[in-house]
Amino acid sequence: MIAFRKCHGPPQIVGCWWRPSHATCTLSFSTSSRVRSLGGTSNPNEYCKDLVLKHDYEGYLTAQFYPRQYQNGYYALRAFYIELSMIKEAVSQTSLGQARLLFWRDAVRDIFANKPPRHPIALGLYQATQTSRLAPYHFQRIIEAREQELHAQSHLTTESITSHAESTASTFLYLLLSLLNLPSATLSHAASHLGIAQSFTTLLRAFPFHASNGLMIIPAEITAKHGVNQQQAFIRGETSKALEDAVFEFATIANDHLITARDMFQETGGKVPQEAMPVFAAAIPVISILRRLEAVNFNVYDAHLQARDWKLPWHIWRGYYKRTF
Structure with a gap:
């Protein structure tokens, strides 16, 4: 595990393990429509799997550790x-985003009424509901959080962005636990903190993309504290000591949530129950991002941060079989 120390000059972490998430996986509506027209509804499982393979490399890697009978459900989820993660970037008007979210709100309702719409993802989700006890509330919570993004894309406080992360990334992990039929307060608590860490590190890795669209993903209370010049970050695409300090603080919060998730398994020597490890394997990519942030002194514009970690498949495999993260 890593303990960090803040130094003068660019922020650094010294002699430590992170107390250990994409750019958010995205897919444009136009691409989705095109793929659906190529036979998606005739083979929804393959459609969902292909979508994950193309747009979520890390999610595809962890999929391999789900029991075979749950893999189609995993890909659908x-x-x-x-x-849903792309809707904000895909629409030019809030009303268009709301219309797409309304489709999914209705789709979830119809899925649980045993009349799923002819959409490959909806059909895949319907199949998953036949073998696992998935709660419609979790789907609706994610939809509601994505709708909030359409109206307020930036966050003023850490509390606000933490709440949003819990409503999206953490809630998605709750769905994965439900997919595996693993009701447990301990697992849910750990998943809550892991999801927040995953969400924050994903945002940090995607910082250049969001900044190019004029969006500051770090809460205003942190950027104001460090005196971040948003014009320098947005228009020039440059780092600065102030920005690196803000990134360091935000990454530290993510790191603390990861430690809290890990601490939930202290009674078992830090080992995650084998049946839950497919879900918690998602922590391994989070650790990878945090370590690479450390390696570039929290310069979110460093090209090395965007490069794919070629060791990641091995790290996920090792973490899965050791039952640790």
């Missing part, structure tokens, strides 16, 4: 999450 992940595809649902991908589909």
